[in-house]
Structures are given as structure tokens and as C-alpha cells.
Amino acid sequence: MKTITLHINGSARAVPAGITVAAALRRCDATLFGQTVYGTARDVFCGMGQCQACRVRIDGQDEALACMRLVTEGMRVETQV
Numbered sequence: 491m492k493t494i495t496l497h498i499n500g501s502a503r504a505v506p507a508g509i510t511v512a513a514a515l516r517r518c519d520a521t522l523f524g525q526t527v528y529g530t531a532r533d534v535f536c537g538m539g540q541c542q543a544c545r546v547r548i549d550g551q552d553e554a555l556a557c558m559r560l561v562t563e564g565m566r567v568e569t570q571v
């Protein structure tokens with residue numbers, strides 16, 4: 491299995507190539523998706539780009555949907571708290 495390096499909130503993590511950012515975040519730490527405006531934890535819900543629950547910052551792009559993006563080598567992912 492080929493792995494690539496992803497930077498999650500500044501920490502380098504090895505994840506399998508070909509998975510979504512959401513899957514990579516879940517694989518590394520399921521609590522990384524930040525919070526709702528009500529202070530509850532966000533997480534992957536629909537997994538198909540509809541609910542917006544998995545929003546993160548990817549390579550500086552705010553509001554990126556983690557379930558709709560595949561990981562790439564050196565990608566920088568920041569959760570939005």
C-alpha cells in the first residue's frame with residue numbers, strides 16, 4: 491500500500507494514497523473536524539458533499555469539503571474551529 495504525507499494542523503502524518511481527506515482525518519483522529527456554532531463536535535455525516543459538516547481548510551482554501559477531496563502528497567489540512 492502506497493502512503494503519502496499529509497500535514498494535519500501542522501503535524502506530518504502518513505496516510506494511504508487514494509483516500510479522501512475525510513477518511514484520512516478519521517484515520518488519524520476522529521475529533522479533528524472542529525465544532526458547530528453550538529459547540530458540538532462536527533464529523534462526517536453524508537460523505538457525499540451535501541451536508542457541509544466536514545468543512546476544513548485545504549492548502550489555504552477555506553470551506554473545503556473533506557469528503558470530496560482526495561489526499562495528495564504534501565497537502566496541508568487545517569480544521570476550522
Ligand code: FES
Nearest residue numbers: 535537539542557
Ligand atoms: S460529510 Fe457531508 S459534505 Fe462532507
